[in-house]
Amino acid sequence: MNEQKNDQGAEHVQRLTEYIKPYIEKKKQWQPDLSHLDLKATLLKNLGGTEKDWTSWQWQMAHRLTTIDLIADLFNLTEVEKQEIESVTLHHRMALSPFLAAHLASMESPLAKQFLPSVLELKHFCDGEPDPMNEGHMSPVPHITRRYPDRVILKVTNVCGSYCRFCQRRRDHGSTDHHIPKKELEPAFEYIAQHEEIRDVLITGGDPLTLTNEHLEFIFEKLRQISHVELIRIGTRMPVVIPQRVDSGLTELIKKYAPIYINLHVNHYMEISPEMKSACHELLMSGAVLGSQSVLLRGINDSDDVLRYLFQSLLAIGIRPYYLFHAKDISGTAHFRTSVAKGVQHIKSLRGFTSGLAIPSYVVNMPGGLGKVPLLPQTYLSSLEDDPILFQTWENKTVSYPNKTLSSEVITDD
Ligand code: SF4
Incomplete structure (x- = not known):
């Protein structure tokens, strides 16, 4: 009997090992690509910067690449390719930090596809909506969006360290950078102060991390003065695109106004550079609570293994994967969208195959700003009222589960 049990145990372990082998092999090929070190030297030379400049987030911001010229030289683009990209930037501007440009690796890399303009944007210009979330109509006062009962979004700038081509707020990018002046934010703080039900401000x-520390402190201070605001959250991609942004001034602020929840936007493991890791470490040491959100993007991260590696890599550096968003129906971004069925399949591929902590909620945002709908793979095959219920396990085994509960009359105090 014991021998039989041992055999079964060995078979079980063998099966588990077989499941994970192909992934382990693939991961080995995804080791860090250090070719960006060459590009860094070329970029510094072309931008007239020094090694010290490279470490300054203000220098990185001031030297964002807003035309394709330098990228065209770095990656030997043809004149036609260059002109195509230029025609896209007439409709929607580009900006790429030198740090990010140094990490592009190639024109086909997951980073290039996310940040460099593509003619497909013009092809799909009339598909989708400029504001599918209807934020324009959910704003009781300027710079506030209110979609849920107890929380609001506070929009403090239209500036980003680098512009993602699929951004849900690309309509706000405009042609110039604009931080909302402190005075102009006052009505937003008054609104939050007047609504005691608002306990969470994103x-x-x-x-927001493109603002100076002084400007950020003004916002934190205002919010901490409102006693019913329990949660201050920040949504940012700066640790990915300009990790130099995490300076000692910022970490001091995070300590002073703790707890600050920081949700990073990360879509591919290639975004997790050594500098990004170190920035996140500083944030963690300052007491920030780190989570991530990702967007499911066709041809970039719509692969079971890429997502698994992304989420595991985030968790390994202290960032809890929070949301995987289905790409929204935004004008000019149709080429980034996958099917919802594929999104659910990706989540199914993670269940059981990695830690639950490494699995975010896959959510579809309803049009018109009607909120998020989380989607889970089907895990029960019969009604939950049935006895037994038929469940499906992570290995696709069907299991009959007794649905026994005591009726309330049977439960007594004695
Ligand atoms: S960093 Fe965020 S806000 Fe800025 S372009 Fe990317 S997705 Fe949009």
Whole structure:
């Protein structure tokens, strides 16, 4: 009997090992690509910067690449390719930090596809909506969006360290950078103060970490003065695109106004550079609570293994994957969208195959700003009222589960 049990145990372990082998092999090929070190030297030379400049987030911001010229030289683009990209930027501007440009690796890399303009944007210009979330109509006062009962979004800038081509707020990017002046934010703080039910404020933009520490402190201080605001959250991509942004001034602020919840936007493991890791470490050491949100993007991260590696890599550096968003129906971004069925399949591929902590909620945002709908793979095959209920396990085994509960008359105090 014991021998039989041992055999079964060995078979079980063998099966588990077989499941994970192909992924382990694939992961080995995804080791860090250091080719960006060459590009960094070329970029510094072309931008007239020094090694010290490279470490300054203000220098990175001031030297964002807003035309394709330098990228065209770095990656030997043809004149036609260059002109195509230029025609897209007439409709929607580009900006790429030198740090990010140095990490692009190639024109086909997951980073290039997310940040460099593509002619497909013009092809799909009339598909989708400029504001599918209807934020324009959910704003009781300027710079506030209110979609749920107890929380609001506070938009403090239209500026980002680099512009993602699929951004849900690309309509706000415009042609110039604009941080909302402190005075102009006052009605937003008054609104929050007058509504005691608002306990959670998500500071977003653009990217709020493009503001100076002094401007950020003004916002934190205002919010901490409102006693019913329990949660201050920041949505940012700066640790990915300009990790230099996490300076000692910022970490001091995070300590002073703790707890600050920071939700990073990360879509591919290639975004997790050594500098990004170190920035996140500083944020963690300052007491920030880190989570991530990702967007499911066709041809970039719509692969079971890429997502698994992304979420595991985030968790390994202290960032809890929070949301995987289905890409929204935004004008000019149809080429980034996958099917919802594929999104659910990706989540199914993670269940059981990695830690639950590494699995975010897959959500579809309803049009018109009607909120998020989380989607889970089907895990029960009969009615939950049945006895037994038929469940499906992560290995696709069907299991009959007794649905026994005591009726309330049977439960007594004695
Ligand atoms: S960083 Fe965020 S706000 Fe800025 S372009 Fe990317 S997705 Fe949009």
